């Protein structure tokens with residue numbers, strides 16, 4: 001039996017692991033398939049594929065987009081098996097990338113106004129090779145000694161409701177799902193528990209949602225049960241993964257949530273039906 005962890009980040013977004021480290025650990029743990037799902041970029045996929053060949057590990061190419069609803073609710077949408085050369089999709093990623101850089105300068109200014117001796121470059125220095133997120137800003141605040149933990153950086157400065165919080169660029173769940181479909185990909189709602197409103201799922205299904213992440217590090221056994229039922233109700237593919245971020249989220253270990261290979265085959269079929 002082959003098993004897959006379908007939700008893994010690299011240092012192309014906010015994990016501390018390189019694609020090679022991810023694959024080395026997957027090999028050590030005997031994980032057969034890894035879904036690379038960095039925030040807003042495909043950067044880590046080719047490197048992961050190259051390293052994975054050596055161990056006969058299969059890579060499921062993916063992405064995680066943070067959509068925002070009209071009433072400012074954040075909904076993360078995973079996309080699997082997109083055409084990574086799709087021009088319209090790449091254009092959108094470029095716009096998101098530029099807005100995330102701009103946001104670093106704006107948040108840095110707010111932090112300076114709160115008396116922190118911090119520069120945008122301090123944040124850029126700890127970013128890997130791709131998408132810049134609040135987790136990098138939190139790490140810079142922590143590493144410069146202004147707080148005692150990453151959690152405190154969010155609570156005191158950059159968490160939602162904290163004084164230096166700025167949201168990232170707004171992209172709606174509908175636009176996100178439709179863009180993933182248009183690029184031949186399979187849209188899946190990530191960790192639905194964080195949405196805190198299951199009634200939104202039927203709306204996402206109307207936009208073209210094809211799967212739901214039933215198994216996730218933040219889901220309890222009863223959450224899994226609930227989302228399995230919802231998956232059956234809407235005929236959605238039941239995916240799962242650890243959402244490993246390397247050492248940036250220490251309690252989230254690669255392979256801590258796995259699904260059977262059948263799920264990978266379902267995703268492949270769904271992407272082929274979508275072209």
Ligand code: AMP
Nearest residue numbers: 014066132133134135150151154159168
């Ligand atoms: P962004 O997409 O740039 O707004 O950044 C979101 C990143 O910050 C994700 O990796 C989140 O998991 C992380 N994050 C948000 N709030 C917290 C928190 N309170 N503690 C730790 N990480 C957080």
Ligand code: MN
Nearest residue numbers: 009014039245
């Ligand atoms: Mn993240």
Ligand code: MN
Nearest residue numbers: 064076190191
């Ligand atoms: Mn997420």
Ligand code: MN
Nearest residue numbers: 007009064243
């Ligand atoms: Mn994630």
